Amino acid sequence: MKTKQQTIPFHAASVGEDEARAAADVIRSGWLTMGPKTLEFERNFASYVGARHAIGVSSCTAALHLALEAVGLQQDDEVLVPTTTFTATAEVVVYFRAIPVLVDVDPVTLCIDPAEAEKKITARTRAILPVHFAGQPCDMDRIQQLAASYHLHVIEDAAHALPASYRGTPVGAIGRLTAFSFYATKTLTTGEGGMITTEDDELAARIKVMRLHGIGQDAWKRYHQEGSWYYEVTNAGFKYNLTDIQSAIGLVQLSKCTEMRNLRARIASQYTDAFSRCEELEVPTVLGDRESAWHLYVLRLHLDRLTIGRSEVVERLKERGVGTSVHFIPLHMHPYYRDAYHYCDESFPVAQREYYRSFSLPIFPGMTQEQISYVIEQVIEVVKEVRRSPCWPSDCS
Ligand SMILES: Cc1ncc(COP(=O)(O)O)c(C=O)c1O
Numbered sequence: 001m002k003t004k005q006q007t008i009p010f011h012a013a014s015v016g017e018d019e020a021r022a023a024a025d026v027i028r029s030g031w032l033t034m035g036p037k038t039l040e041f042e043r044n045f046a047s048y049v050g051a052r053h054a055i056g057v058s059s060c061t062a063a064l065h066l067a068l069e070a071v072g073l074q075q076d077d078e079v080l081v082p083t084t085t086f087t088a089t090a091e092v093v094v095y096f097r098a099i100p101v102l103v104d105v106d107p108v109t110l111c112i113d114p115a116e117a118e119k120k121i122t123a124r125t126r127a128i129l130p131v132h133f134a135g136q137p138c139d140m141d142r143i144q145q146l147a148a149s150y151h152l153h154v155i156e157d158a159a160h161a162l163p164a165s166y167r168g169t170p171v172g173a174i175g176r177l178t179a180f181s182f183y184a185t186k187t188l189t190t191g192e193g194g195m196i197t198t199e200d201d202e203l204a205a206r207i208k209v210m211r212l213h214g215i216g217q218d219a220w221k222r223y224h225q226e227g228s229w230y231y232e233v234t235n236a237g238f239k240y241n242l243t244d245i246q247s248a249i250g251l252v253q254l255s256k257c258t259e260m261r262n263l264r265a266r267i268a269s270q271y272t273d274a275f276s277r278c279e280e281l282e283v284p285t286v287l288g289d290r291e292s293a294w295h296l297y298v299l300r301l302h303l304d305r306l307t308i309g310r311s312e313v314v315e316r317l318k319e320r321g322v323g324t325s326v327h328f329i330p331l332h333m334h335p336y337y338r339d340a341y342h343y344c345d346e347s348f349p350v351a352q353r354e355y356y357r358s359f360s361l362p363i364f365p366g367m368t369q370e371q372i373s374y375v376i377e378q379v380i381e382v383v384k385e386v387r388r389s390p391c392w393p394s395d396c397s
Pocket of ligand 1: 058059060061062085086088089131157159160180181182183193194
């Protein structure tokens with residue numbers, strides 16, 4: 001019997017009545033922007049990831065920008081960035097008229113390849129921006145060693161990696177500066193938002209000032225009863241603060257963060273059980289010393305065993321009501337990076353190859369068992385339709 005067609009979005013945010021009530025309470029309180037709720041969210045977030053400081057900001061992009069500002073990035077400096085990432089990771093480097101030096105990725109994790117990164121270090125290299133791709137932490141020991149040997153700043157892009165851990169340490173407590181995203185599709189969402197964690201008191205103080213126009217740390221209090229009208233501008237800062245409405249939503253989300261991660265891990269394990277029996281598919285590998293946040297489930301195709309390519313597979317799944325996405329079109333393939341920095345496809349053989357054979361399946365905590373089973377069934381059906389050698393023994397037939 002043919003299964004009834006369903007429509008499964010690539011992502012649906014796990015927000016509900018508790019988040020709505022928390023946001024409404026803030027609105028009723030009359031204090032809408034950064035204030036007590038943001039301070040509480042920062043405190044709870046810091047304790048959740050085991051960091052000394054957590055600073056709420058308007059996005060992960062803002063977090064990365066502020067982190068690079070805090071370490072003093074200058075024009076013409078070079079920053080190592082994996083090519084398999086979202087443009088935010090590299091565009092923040094361009095804000096300084098510095099140069100994003102793209103680096104190929106590891107074929108297993110799709111995180112920056114430390115050996116490739118080392119080859120690209122020059123006298124002008126100042127920092128490395130590892131991205132914990134899909135939620136799996138990068139090889140942080142090797143990255144930290146590289147940073148120590150060449151005196152580089154490490155700023156982790158953890159937009160995908162809440163909660164995740166590397167050799168038992170949570171992301172957010174590993175390196176000196178870590179940037180998180182609370183964008184609508186992320187594992188903790190406030191609609192838009194972000195957080196920077198750091199162990200360093202001086203960096204934290206600088207970031208707090210720069211996220212709010214370069215005025216004193218408690219400037220937000222100037223409209224508060226306990227505050228004063230007087231303030232001093234000490235720098236030309238940015239308007240990158242997180243609001244109390246966002247933070248109230250964030251506090252509810254944070255209280256469910258581990259549970260939501262476990263639900264995603266359960267979906268991932270069902271996908272992996274089903275797809276690893278299919279020789280046309282390659283399932284994601286999480287290395288033994290890491291725990292993934294499972295922000296994304298990236299499935300790869302063995303193209304030599306199929307008669308169609310990734311884009312057509314995605315199209316067929318769409319026709320069957322399964323929403324998917326692709327993470328990521330490597331940065332060196334985008335017109336801006338290609339033209340501005342003369343990157344070419346041949347310089348990034350791993351990212352290039354993996355891009356053409358990968359796509360991301362729905363993996364959100366609210367997925368029902370029926371939806372998970374439907375996704376599995378449709379992926380296998382599509383593979384069966386287009387496998388090159390229908391008589392090959394394959395358990396997924
Ligand atoms: C790897 C990565 N870094 C940074 C960002 C930017 O996050 P935000 O939208 O919070 O600025 C994203 C967003 O998708 C991302 O995937």
